Amino acid sequence: MASDEFSREALQHLDALYNFAMYLTRNPPEADDLVQETYLRAFRFSHRFQPGTHLRAWLFQILRNTFLTFYRLRERESALAEDGVPTWDVPMFHDAPEESSGAVEAHTDLERALQRLPEAFRTVLLLAEVEGMALEDVARVLACPVGTVKSRIFRAKERLRGLLRDYAKQ
Amino acid sequence: MSGDHSPDSDEALGTRLRAELPRYTASAHLRAAIAEGAAPPRRRAAWLAPVLTAAATALVLGLVFLPLLPRLVPADPTERLVRSVVAEHTRALMWGARHPEVIPTALPWLTQESGIGLRQVFVGDDRLVFVGAEPVYLEGHRGMALHYRDGDGHLLTYIVLPIPGLPVPDRQRVQIERGTSRWRPALMHDSGFSAWVWRQGELACFLVSDMVSEADVERFKDYFVRVRVSTDPVPAN
Numbered sequence A: 001m002a003s004d005e006f007s008r009e010a011l012q013h014l015d016a017l018y019n020f021a022m023y024l025t026r027n028p029p030e031a032d033d034l035v036q037e038t039y040l041r042a043f044r045f046s047h048r049f050q051p052g053t054h055l056r057a058w059l060f061q062i063l064r065n066t067f068l069t070f071y072r073l074r075e076r077e078s079a080l081a082e083d084g085v086p087t088w089d090v091p092m093f094h095d096a097p098e099e100s101s102g103a104v105e106a107h108t109d110l111e112r113a114l115q116r117l118p119e120a121f122r123t124v125l126l127l128a129e130v131e132g133m134a135l136e137d138v139a140r141v142l143a144c145p146v147g148t149v150k151s152r153i154f155r156a157k158e159r160l161r162g163l164l165r166d167y168a169k170q
Numbered sequence B: 001m002s003g004d005h006s007p008d009s010d011e012a013l014g015t016r017l018r019a020e021l022p023r024y025t026a027s028a029h030l031r032a033a034i035a036e037g038a039a040p041p042r043r044r045a046a047w048l049a050p051v052l053t054a055a056a057t058a059l060v061l062g063l064v065f066l067p068l069l070p071r072l073v074p075a076d077p078t079e080r081l082v083r084s085v086v087a088e089h090t091r092a093l094m095w096g097a098r099h100p101e102v103i104p105t106a107l108p109w110l111t112q113e114s115g116i117g118l119r120q121v122f123v124g125d126d127r128l129v130f131v132g133a134e135p136v137y138l139e140g141h142r143g144m145a146l147h148y149r150d151g152d153g154h155l156l157t158y159i160v161l162p163i164p165g166l167p168v169p170d171r172q173r174v175q176i177e178r179g180t181s182r183w184r185p186a187l188m189h190d191s192g193f194s195a196w197v198w199r200q201g202e203l204a205c206f207l208v209s210d211m212v213s214e215a216d217v218e219r220f221k222d223y224f225v226r227v228r229v230s231t232d233p234v235p236a237n
Helices: A003-011 A014-025 A028-044 A055-071 A097-102 A109-116 A119-130 A135-142 A146-169 B010-020 B028-037 B048-068 B077-094 B103-114 B214-230
Strands: B116-120 B128-138 B141-150 B155-161 B176-178 B181-183 B186-190 B193-200 B203-209 B232-235
Touching (some): A014 A055, A014 A119, A028 A055, A055 A135, A109 A119, A109 A146, A109 B010, A119 B010, A135 A146, A146 B010, B077 B128, B077 B203, B103 B141, B128 B155, B155 B214, B181 B214, B203 B214
Antiparallel strands (some): B193 B203
């Protein structure tokens, strides 16, 4: 694939990547940085991309890996359940002043509930349900088997339903 | 599950996620910045080898005259700005301190001249003394410069420019933590000076000094925190 063709095609996914970055970071400047870094890496390693495979999934994979690297989630999440998902309900990263000053607030119960999900659960829902990505592509982004993706979607929805019920009672 | 249409079903939840979650779109600044970075790399051509040979010869000759050549302007916009900011700092080192402004009286004039308002400003403390403030014009942007001096005589220049979305190079970012607060400005260098570069809302901020050694950088971090937590610049319009 020619480099300018690659760039043109990659830029078509900018809004989807930005939307995903916003739900991961909840902070516009950090989402900007994350997306910018994602494209820098994609352009730098464009020769590694195999034409004919799914560019969209590849870009989402880079973005998520970059996010995880930035926040050193792997070090923090030492206690993982059997399918690689942390078992607690805390946000994935703490808000620093720089973040909180520009942080985007959740306006609906659904947004609040989604925000409270662990990153791995939030990500499967965003990719599979919001972005409408095929399960095989979601598995590629998360670097896990399709069966794990299905299980995570199921558990993510269970937890989301529980949170929505809690909000409804309040 | 696919046949279940109750409000609690997987399908209904999926529909809610698609329909109710707001979608965020990338800003024009971000789009432009990424498109700029997408410029295709140059391909090696057949004529490259002889050209390189000629260039190597020219380079050897050029090195002889290097001290006489004008300085090259960096292509990266952030590096270019850092160079201008450092030039402004050196100008202040030579001339600025001789004409200090007292900030409470200078503020309205400064806001009018620079297009930058200060909701809160660092006016010095036991470590840093406020020296002066003045409007600046760097790389086509009006902005504001505040100068401080520490007990050892190091001059610090804090510059704010209205440049939304200025790319802050990730590789040069340094994590600075103070209590529960955390920042990730980039530490850049030019002409023997150090500069912290960060974004604050729609503004690009710089803090320059001649503190470059390892021990000095630790102190420079402390000065960054002092200025960062107490200064809140905003576009005046």
